Amino acid sequence: MSQAFRLFNTLTGKIEPLNLIEPNHLRFYSCGPTIYSYAHIGNFRSFLTADLVLRTARAIGWKTTYVTNITDVGHLTNDDTMDPSGEDRMAKALQSSEGTRFANVWDLSRFYSDALQSDWQQLNLLKPDVQPRATEHIREQIQTIEKLISIGAAYVTTSGVYFSVDRFSDYGKLSGNQASEALEQAVRDVVVDPEKKDPRDFALWKKDDQHLMQWYSPWGWxxxxxxxxxxxxxxxxxxxxIDLHAGGEDLIFPHHECEIAQAEALTGRPFSRHWIHTRFLQVEGQKMAKRIGNFFTVRDLVIEKGVEPLAVRLALISGQYHKPFNFTFSTLRDCERHIKRIREAYDATKNANDLGRQDQSSLADALTEKQHLILNALLDDLNTPAAIAHALDGVRTILKNKDSLGRQAHEHMTEISNLLGIVPQAALPPSDGHVSNVRGSIPKAEDSQTEIIEQMIQKRSIARRERDFSKADKIRDQLLEMNIEIKDSANGTTWEHKSKI
RNA sequence: GGUGACGUGGCCGAGUGGCUAGGCAGAGGCCUGCAAAGCCUUGUACGGCGGUUCGAAUCCGUCCGUCACCUCCA
Known part of the structure; x- marks a missing residue:
């Protein structure tokens, strides 16, 4: 049985149910990053939108085919003041201070692509069915360009091959940018080509035999x-x-507009039925920028600051994708706490499930209800704030009834895990020489520290027993300085790593 | 200038005609040697101005503000 999955369609400007070409099979493409550096949290907000679409679609029983690319071809930058030579991003990255360690662009591309995979895993994003690379599909691209030329939708100049926008009447249907005069005025061509027939025409192929990444084509290197x-x-x-195409809001124009033009000129049929775009995030109320110091990659937060990766994930999905989102450290700290509670609830339900217990019917009913609410929230244009609210509500219920939990409680946690991906279940595989344990990412070297910490806690426990509280508090302060937080309870003292945020 | 989106309390962020979102912070209480965590209780709101309606945060108009894009940045 199929339920309506409603999403804001950029093409129509309305929230519409996903109308699949093949019933119960979602065919979905999401634009991935250009890998000239580490992906930042803004990139991941966009990838997470795709991830949530996928999880929601699967939850209502749809088969999914999810493709997201890796752009590993250099593309020209548009930053004409900084970069008058029209150098491309990959080449530029290679010449940057961080780039000098790479032998060549291919090496750089491999490195950042591996880093992307690692971040992807840390934030618990589902694996795409296919993650194609631009450089592995040059042949197909050349073939498509040839076809476009043959049907008169593209033409060759001395500098390259251009798509002829004039031949595609629907140009502008996604972005609303239809007026060619307006574009003509605004146009800032990176590589000025006087042979272009229309200022709106965009490049399909650039001729350049000096470029760091070049391939042979019918039009030369x-x-x-x-x-x-x-x-x-x-x-x-x-x-x-295809059914759905996703990406960041910056891609609406020109990227997606141009994709539509290329694809539809070729087939004469609609390329994608639905388009969704994730809005940009701001950090602490400002546009994320390196010079303001509010630019963060996933590893800045997870490795440098020791933030639990799933807390980063939760923070990034705590705003609805279609609305502007302000990422703050206050939110991130809240999310760390939520993840702790979610873990606690999961641990509690896991045992209950192993015992094969049944919940009291009232508890089971309450949790079943919450599960419906979570799914329904996601089906309603990925309303993650509402879904998270219901999920946390369930977590609270579970923690309150810790001693009488059964299968339904476990199912609730599984549901949250499947739908939102915010349940830490097992240690994530190690990456970059860091081991991620249940308390966050901790460098392996700290394993030997564990002993020291345990000893200090022992000493403190003795001091407390002897009612020497000033000594006990001193040890607690020392531990806090080591980013270790302790909790006293009836069952003794526990400790955990605290992130540096 | 053009195109599109958004504007909800101290903060983040749901809600689309009448019915408690949720979280954080604040206040009071329980627990604790003190903390931390947790639990209970609790105040504050719909950008401005018009209009439609018995009734508007929600619909319409208008103005203001914020963000994004305008040729290769998620």
């Missing part, structure tokens, strides 16, 4: 334009018509 890779790879793995 060069590299593909940015837009062509996505539509080609989407059609390659998902077919000419």
């Amino acid at each position: 060069g590299f593909p334009g940015w837009h062509i890779e996505c539509s080609v790879m989407a059609q390659c793995y998902l077919g000419d018509e």
Whole structure:
């Protein structure tokens, strides 16, 4: 049975139910990053939208085919003041201070692509069915460009191949940017080509035999334009018509507009039925920028600051994708606490499940109700704040009834885990020489510290027993300085690592 | 200038005609040697101005503000 999954469709400007081409099979493409550096939390907010779509679709029993690309081809930057040479991002990264450690662009691309996979895993994003790379689909791109030329939708100039926007009447249907005069005025062509027939025309292929990444084509050595890779790879793995295409809001124009033009000029049919775009996040109320010091990659938070990766995930999905979102450290701290409670609840229900107990019917009913609310919230344009509220409500219920939990409680945690991906269950696989345990990412070297910590806690316990509280408090302060937080309870003292935020 | 989105309390963020969102922070209490965590109780709101309606945060108009894009940045 299929339920309506409603999403805001950029194409129509309305919230509409996903209307699948093949019943119960979602074919879905999401634009991935250009890997010239570590992906930042803004990138991941966008990837997380795709992740939630996928999880929700699966929860209502849909089969899913999810493709998200890795752009590993350099593309020209548009930063004409900083970069008058029109150098591309990959090449620029190679020449940066961080880039000098790489032998060449290919090496750089491999490194950051591995880092992306690792971050991806840390934030518990589901594995795509296909994660194609632009450089592995050059042949298909060339073939598509040839076809576009043959049907008159593209033309060759001395500098490259351009798509002829004039030949595609629907150009502008996604972004609303239809007026060619307006574009003509605004246009800032990176590589000025006087042979372009229309200022709106965009490059499918750039001729350049000096470029660091170049391939041989019918038009000589060069590299593909940015837009062509996505539509080609989407059609390659998902077919000419797809159900859903996602990306960041900055991609609406020109990237997605151009994808539509390329794909639909070729097939004469709608490329994607639905388009969703994730709004940018701000950090502490400001646009994320390196010079303001509010620019964060996943590893800045997880490795440098020791934040539990799932807390980062929770923070990033705590705002609805379609609304502007302000990422703050206050939110992140809250999320760390939520994740702790979720873990506690999970541990409690796990045992209950192993015992094969049944919940009291009232508890079971309450949790079943919450599960419905969570799913319904997600089906309603990925209303994550509401879904999280219901999930946490269930967690609170579980923690309150810790001693009488059964299977339904365990199922509730499984549901939260499947739908929102915010339940820490097992240690994540190690990455980058760091081991991630249930208390967050801790460098392995600290394993030997554990003993010292335990000893200090022992000493404090003795001091407390002897009612020497000033000594006990001193030890607690020392531990706190080591980012260790302790809790006294009836069963003794427990400790955990605290993040540095 | 053009295109699109958004504007809810101290903060983050749901709610789309009448019915408690939730979280954080604040206040009071329980627990604790003191903390931390947890639990209980609790106040504050819908950008401005018009209009429609018995009734508007919600619909319509208008103004103001914020964000994004305008040729290769999620």
